[in-house]
Amino acid sequence: xxxxxxxxxxxxxxxxxxxxxxxxxxxxxxxxxxxxxxxxxxxxxxxxxxxxxxxxxxxxxx
Numbered sequence: 001x002x003x004x005x006x007x008x009x010x011x012x013x014x015x016x017x018x019x020x021x022x023x024x025x026x027x028x029x030x031x032x033x034x035x036x037x038x039x040x041x042x043x044x045x046x047x048x049x050x051x052x053x054x055x056x057x058x059x060x061x062x
Contacts, residue, residue, distance in 0.1 A: 015055055019057055024059070
């Protein structure tokens with residue numbers, strides 16, 4: 001799952017990263033993206049969800 005530094009004072013906390021569909025591609029892996037979105041929706045308020053930006057990593061992580 002996405003690794004994050006959970007500190008609300010840290011602006012990087014609002015950046016969540018997902019795997020690319022293929023290394024070097026800018027498109028998100030659909031399964032990873034869906035899982036990350038579901039995790040965020042289940043655990044955070046709408047206000048916090050609006051601040052979170054999901055970005056695509058340059059290379060896949062396990």
